[in-house]
Each structure stands twice: as C-alpha cells, then as structure tokens.
Amino acid sequence: MPQLLITLITIAAVVGAIPGVCNYLILLERKLSAWMQDRVGPNRVGPMGLFQPLADGLKLLLKEEVIPSHVDRILFLIAPGISVFTALLAFAVVPFGPVGDTAAPSFIRFIIAPNIDIGLVFIFAVGSLAVYGIVLGGWASNNKYSALGALRASAQVVSYEIPLGMSVLGIALLSGTLNLEQIMQQQVAGGIMAWNIWFQPLAALMFFTASLAEANRLPFDLAECEQELVGGWHTEYSALKWALFFLGEYTHMITISFLTSILFLGGWHFPGIAEADSAYAGAWLVKLLVLVSKAFFFICVIIMLRWTIPRFRFDQLMELAWRVMIPLSLANLLMVMFCAHFGVSRWWLLPGSLMLFAAWGMISASLREAERRAKPGYVRRKATAAHGHAGHGHGAGHASGHSAAH
Amino acid sequence: MNSWMQQHPATVLGLVLWAIGLLWLMPGRKSGASRTPRTGVLIAVAGLLSFFAGCGKSNSDLASEVMFWVFATGALGGGVLMISSRNPVYGALWFAIATLCTCGLFMLQSAPFLAAATIIVYAGAVIVTFLFVIMLAQQSGAAGYDQRSQQVWPASLGAFVFLGSMAMVLQSDPPRYERVEIVAAETPAEQPGTMVALDPTKPVIAPQPPAIPNFLSRADSKAPVGSMKGLGRSLFGDYLFAVELAGTLLLVASIGAIAIAPRREEGAL
Structure with missing residues (x-):
C-alpha cells in the first residue's frame, strides 16, 4: 500500500477518533467525580447516561455563539483553534499501538509520522506552543479575569517546561535515542524488567506531574481557577469555541497518558499476553489494547487526582517547579550520566532515585524549618508536629511565610 | 563592489x-x-x-x-x-x-x-x-x-x-565561500547545491569541508549529519570547546541576572 494512503488513513482515524474519545472522557470524568463524591452522576440520557456526551455535543454545536463587543475579534476567534491544533499536532509522533507489527492490517500504522528522529523534542516543541491558545484567548477577551488567567498560564507553562524536558533526558541517555518507537521497542525486547519505571521512578513521577501542569489540569489549573477568576482565560467564551478549548485540554491529557505509558511502562508490552515474540492470532489487537489500557489507567488517575489534591497556591506552584523539580531532575540526570559513563549497572538507579527523593524531602523540610527559625517571633513547635510534610517542602508550615531564602 | x-x-x-x-x-x-x-x-x-x-x-x-x-x-x-x-x-x-x-x-x-x-x-x-x-x-x-x-x-x-x-x-564571482552540500552516502552528487531528501535507512555523510584554521574546533567529515546522534557527536566532540565556552557565558549571564534582580525586601513581587 502506498505510504501516502496509509498516512492519510491514520490521520483520519486519529482525528476522527479523538473528539469522540474526548467526549466520552468527559462522561467518564463526570461519572468518576460523582462516584468519588457519592453522587449518581449523569444518568438521564440513554442507559446509564451513555448518550449524555452526544447530547452535550449537540448542545454545544447549537448554542448561540456570543462574541462580546469589547474583544479583539481576530485573536478571540483564533485562540481556540490554536489550542486544538497544537494538541492534535503533538499526537502526530506518539505511537498508539504496536508500530511495525507485521501481523496487523497493513492499512493502519499506529503512528502518524514514523521514524521521527527527534520524537520527544518535537512533542515538547509543539506542546510549548499550546500556551498561545490560552494566552491569546485570555488577552483577546479584554477582561480582567481572563487576563489574570492568561498571565498565570504563561508563567506556569514556561516554568514547567524545564522539569518536563529534563525528567525525560535520563531516558534518552539510557536508551540512546529520542525516537519514541525505539524507546518502546527497547523496553518490549527486554521484557518487564526493562521497563524504564524501574530505573527512573523519580523521573516518571516528575514527568507526570510536570505534564499535568502543562495541560492545566487540577491541581495545576491556576489559569482557570473558578473560585478566584470566574472561568479564567475562557470566561468570555461560549458554545463551540469554549468546547474547542476543552477538546484541546482532553487531547493533551490523552497524549500525556500515552507518553507516560510509552516512556516508562513498556508501551504495549505486558508479561504473558503481549510479549515481543507473541504471535497468536489477533496478537496485534491485544498489544493495541494493552497500550490503550495503560493510557486509560493514567487518564483515570488524572481524573481522580482532581478530587484528591486541592489546587496549589501560585507561589507554591512556582516553588514546586523551581525549588523541587528542577534540582531533583538535574540530580537524577547526573545519576544517569554517572551510571552510563562508568558502566555501573542501571539497577543502582532504583535505590538511587528513592534515596534522592528522601534526601530532597529532608533537605527541603529542614530548609523550611531554618526559614521559620530565621523569622522574628519564631516559636518552637512540638517535635511531634514537625514531620507532617516531609515530602515536597510545601504544606501546612508554609503559611508562616518564606523570606530568607528568596 | x-x-x-x-x-x-x-x-x-x-x-x-x-x-x-x-x-x-x-x-x-x-x-x-x-x-x-x-x-x-x-x-x-x-x-x-x-x-x-x-x-x-x-x-x-x-x-x-x-x-x-x-x-x-x-x-x-x-x-x-x-x-x-x-x-x-x-x-x-x-x-x-x-x-x-x-x-x-x-x-x-x-x-x-x-x-x-x-x-x-x-x-x-x-x-x-x-x-x-x-x-x-x-x-x-x-x-x-x-x-x-x-x-x-x-x-x-x-x-x-x-x-x-x-x-x-x-x-561574488568567484565564490568566496565553500558550498558544502549534504548528500546521501550511496548516491553521488549530481548537481551541487541540491537538497536530497534524507532517507533514514542510509547513513548520510557530509563531504570533506575545507580545513578550518581554528584551534577550538576541528570538523570531522566522517560523522553522519542530519540526525540527533551526528549533531550530538559534532557538538560535544568536534566543537566541545566552543560549546563549553558558550555554556560558561550563559552560566555567568544567569548568575548576573540573579545578582541584579531586586530582592523581596527591596520591594519585588
């Protein structure tokens, strides 16, 4: 089959599937939220509310499009488009199934643009453009709340790009490539003990956290922040333009989930049912389903995080990026470099990562304590209350302020 | 002129x-x-x-x-x-x-x-x-x-x-610069200056560039170009000193930026 035709079919499949999937992810989000809050959730349209997404989509299509008179019309209209465009473009280099499996039907390839040498860098490049949708939407709305949301978004995304990129550099060093298909292939060939999560658990955590921040999902949705900013950058948007912003956000979520599964959890590999040499009939379908289930798992985690962790305060958000994640990812990268250069077994990276995590927790807790001690009017707390928040260095003790270290 | x-x-x-x-x-x-x-x-x-x-x-x-x-x-x-x-x-x-x-x-x-x-x-x-x-x-x-x-x-x-x-x-005529064209290794260059689509299966080798009289850099014509590996090898092998110099400059600049930024006590945000 000609490559061009295969590419077109793959593009059509992806672009056709993503809006539908996003629609049902919204239903999933509503159902999971309802479950976590002991409610029923949407259950009126169709059996168990299964047709609710269709009703919602129709409503958004048919709703009146309100364009306020005080907006900058061109940018106001372009912004949602940029959001969706960048989110979909980033998906072009993400393999979403067993790429190169000869048993799979030849008309689909499971990746839109294969053999991209710079795969990961491409995703970061396109992902860094996604913020334009939010910034322009917020600015064009000509509204205080929108502008504040846009300001927050730009600061947040620029900050979190650094730990996001640095956390996967370790993987690039370990596998010697930035090509996502090859990273996946190496893990598949090595079996479950070659999954990158064993060597880079800390990087996996940081990558997942930083990409949540990039996607503006809770607990990082400071740009939206309903309690303070009405709707943040999309306050003035309605109907389909509003929906496009959320199509972009949910597509971003799907990309994150696929990326985390591919980079750290072995892609489509699963011991027993989807190995490198499994060749039973329909194996390609099982492999595809394994990868999709891994991604689905992460999507569920993202949705459940929303009702688990409260939203950060803005200074906490910045502190998490600059004082926790960037030093940690640098240290992690140094560790990988040490292993790669001196030929130390990469299994040392597992205890190394855990020790790094614990050490950084202790360092930031003691820094916090030192800051508090340096402030006038310091009252020594009881020893039992002192280790409530050893983890990330942001927590209850934080409210007493921070000045010395800035 | x-x-x-x-x-x-x-x-x-x-x-x-x-x-x-x-x-x-x-x-x-x-x-x-x-x-x-x-x-x-x-x-x-x-x-x-x-x-x-x-x-x-x-x-x-x-x-x-x-x-x-x-x-x-x-x-x-x-x-x-x-x-x-x-x-x-x-x-x-x-x-x-x-x-x-x-x-x-x-x-x-x-x-x-x-x-x-x-x-x-x-x-x-x-x-x-x-x-x-x-x-x-x-x-x-x-x-x-x-x-x-x-x-x-x-x-x-x-x-x-x-x-x-x-x-x-x-x-200028005659040319004052050397035209370095990138060609796939197997196919000989037919016309100078043409751009050949890079085939990922074939190694791509740049032809011998003129010797650069610069002690900081020594170009290696054998390294494949157009790929991440080739770029990395070239940057951190052939041009290591230049890269390190630029990195030092950036480090000094960022330290300077931190040094001149106003402190919180001085009324910054």
Whole structure:
C-alpha cells in the first residue's frame, strides 16, 4: 500500500477518533467525580447516561455563539483553534499501538509520522506552543479575569517546561535515542524488567506531574481557577469555541497518558499476553489494547487526582517547579550520566532515585524549618508536629511565610 | 563592489525598494492617516520580487520549492508585520510567526533538531515571556511611545547595508565561500547545491569541508549529519570547546541576572 494512503488513513482515524474519545472522557470524568463524591452522576440520557456526551455535543454545536463587543475579534476567534491544533499536532509522533507489527492490517500504522528522529523534542516543541491558545484567548477577551488567567498560564507553562524536558533526558541517555518507537521497542525486547519505571521512578513521577501542569489540569489549573477568576482565560467564551478549548485540554491529557505509558511502562508490552515474540492470532489487537489500557489507567488517575489534591497556591506552584523539580531532575540526570559513563549497572538507579527523593524531602523540610527559625517571633513547635510534610517542602508550615531564602 | 552592482542590478534595486517600502510601512508619529500602508506594501513586494529575480534559479524539486516559498514568504511577511504593527501584542505574535516559518526553513535543510530547539526556546519561551511582560505593562492600552517606531532611518539603513553585504558575498564571482552540500552516502552528487531528501535507512555523510584554521574546533567529515546522534557527536566532540565556552557565558549571564534582580525586601513581587 502506498505510504501516502496509509498516512492519510491514520490521520483520519486519529482525528476522527479523538473528539469522540474526548467526549466520552468527559462522561467518564463526570461519572468518576460523582462516584468519588457519592453522587449518581449523569444518568438521564440513554442507559446509564451513555448518550449524555452526544447530547452535550449537540448542545454545544447549537448554542448561540456570543462574541462580546469589547474583544479583539481576530485573536478571540483564533485562540481556540490554536489550542486544538497544537494538541492534535503533538499526537502526530506518539505511537498508539504496536508500530511495525507485521501481523496487523497493513492499512493502519499506529503512528502518524514514523521514524521521527527527534520524537520527544518535537512533542515538547509543539506542546510549548499550546500556551498561545490560552494566552491569546485570555488577552483577546479584554477582561480582567481572563487576563489574570492568561498571565498565570504563561508563567506556569514556561516554568514547567524545564522539569518536563529534563525528567525525560535520563531516558534518552539510557536508551540512546529520542525516537519514541525505539524507546518502546527497547523496553518490549527486554521484557518487564526493562521497563524504564524501574530505573527512573523519580523521573516518571516528575514527568507526570510536570505534564499535568502543562495541560492545566487540577491541581495545576491556576489559569482557570473558578473560585478566584470566574472561568479564567475562557470566561468570555461560549458554545463551540469554549468546547474547542476543552477538546484541546482532553487531547493533551490523552497524549500525556500515552507518553507516560510509552516512556516508562513498556508501551504495549505486558508479561504473558503481549510479549515481543507473541504471535497468536489477533496478537496485534491485544498489544493495541494493552497500550490503550495503560493510557486509560493514567487518564483515570488524572481524573481522580482532581478530587484528591486541592489546587496549589501560585507561589507554591512556582516553588514546586523551581525549588523541587528542577534540582531533583538535574540530580537524577547526573545519576544517569554517572551510571552510563562508568558502566555501573542501571539497577543502582532504583535505590538511587528513592534515596534522592528522601534526601530532597529532608533537605527541603529542614530548609523550611531554618526559614521559620530565621523569622522574628519564631516559636518552637512540638517535635511531634514537625514531620507532617516531609515530602515536597510545601504544606501546612508554609503559611508562616518564606523570606530568607528568596 | 562596483562590479557586483553592475552584474546584479536587480538585487541592488530590490534592496533599495525593500528599504523604502519598510520605511513607508513603519508606524510614525502620526496615527497612519498621512500614509497608506498599501503603497508601502506594493513598494516592498516589488523590491522583494526584484531581489529574488536577481538571485537566480534554484534547482530543487517542486515540493521543496513550494515549501521554501511558503516558509520564506511567511518569515519575511511576519518580520515586516512585526516591526510595522502598532499593537505590541500583535508585534510579538508576528515575531512568533516569523520564528515558526524560519523553523520550517530549518526543517527543509534537514535540521529538525535545530528547528525543534528554536521553537522551544523562541516561540515557546522567549515570546511567551514577551507577551507576559506586554500584558503586565500595558493593561490600559499601549502608551503613545510604544505605538510608533523609533530610529526608523538608522535601522533601515543598517538592515540595507547588512543585506547588501550578504548578497554581495553570496553572489561574488568567484565564490568566496565553500558550498558544502549534504548528500546521501550511496548516491553521488549530481548537481551541487541540491537538497536530497534524507532517507533514514542510509547513513548520510557530509563531504570533506575545507580545513578550518581554528584551534577550538576541528570538523570531522566522517560523522553522519542530519540526525540527533551526528549533531550530538559534532557538538560535544568536534566543537566541545566552543560549546563549553558558550555554556560558561550563559552560566555567568544567569548568575548576573540573579545578582541584579531586586530582592523581596527591596520591594519585588
């Protein structure tokens, strides 16, 4: 089959599937939220509310499009488009199934643009453009709340790009490539003990956290922040333009989930049912389903995080990026470099990562304590209350302020 | 220089027209009523066409030709609109467009990493920071001094001289620079300067470049180019000292930035 035709079919499949999937992810989000809050959730349209997404989509299509008179019309209209465009473009280099499996039907390839040498860098490049949708939407709305949301978004995304990129550099060093298909292939060939999560658990955590921040999902949705900013950058948007912003956000979520599964959890590999040499009939379908289930798992985690962790305060958000994640990812990268250069077994990276995590927790807790001690009017707390928040260095003790270290 | 002007009148005329058009387009003291932008656009476009006519024909295939024209037009147009728009936010956005189109040109030259890195650094971080500052600084609309161009004449003249000298070097006869073309290893180069689509299965080897009398860098012609591996090996092998020097400079600059930033006690945010 000609490559061009295969590419077109793959593009059509992806672009056709993503809006539908996003629609049902919204239903999933509503159902999971309802479950976590002991409610029923949407259950009126169709059996168990299964047709609710269709009703919602129709409503958004048919709703009146309100364009306020005080907006900058061109940018106001372009912004949602940029959001969706960048989110979909980033998906072009993400393999979403067993790429190169000869048993799979030849008309689909499971990746839109294969053999991209710079795969990961491409995703970061396109992902860094996604913020334009939010910034322009917020600015064009000509509204205080929108502008504040846009300001927050730009600061947040620029900050979190650094730990996001640095956390996967370790993987690039370990596998010697930035090509996502090859990273996946190496893990598949090595079996479950070659999954990158064993060597880079800390990087996996940081990558997942930083990409949540990039996607503006809770607990990082400071740009939206309903309690303070009405709707943040999309306050003035309605109907389909509003929906496009959320199509972009949910597509971003799907990309994150696929990326985390591919980079750290072995892609489509699963011991027993989807190995490198499994060749039973329909194996390609099982492999595809394994990868999709891994991604689905992460999507569920993202949705459940929303009702688990409260939203950060803005200074906490910045502190998490600059004082926790960037030093940690640098240290992690140094560790990988040490292993790669001196030929130390990469299994040392597992205890190394855990020790790094614990050490950084202790360092930031003691820094916090030192800051508090340096402030006038310091009252020594009881020893039992002192280790409530050893983890990330942001927590209850934080409210007493921070000045010395800035 | 005289002989170059005589040999390439179209190029010189194009540059002059381009400079006049830009002078016309740049927002002046008055709010645009005296000058119509259409005339400026016409002059600038005529200058561009004349300049391109002076450049001669390229011999690449149709697809890359079309892509080149799209990206080149986008980059130039974005650049002009960036300096000629009155609204700083639009100026920043046109800057982003110009950067993205330049990255497209990098892609055409088989430098995908350079393109992606430029997008991350410029479009993704620098211009977002510009927008951030513009939005913070101009909440009640742009100030008058921000709506017009400063030092129009020196800027246009400088750009004119710079472009002219570049065109002179590039069009000089005999050539003053070595044309290093990138070709796939198996296929011999048929025409100098053609761009060959990179086949990922074949190793790509640059032909022997002229020896560079620079003790800081030693080019290795055997390394594959156009791939991440080749780029990394070249940067951290052949040009290690230059990279380390640049890194040290950046480190010093960032330490300096932290040192001069106001402290919280001094009334920063």
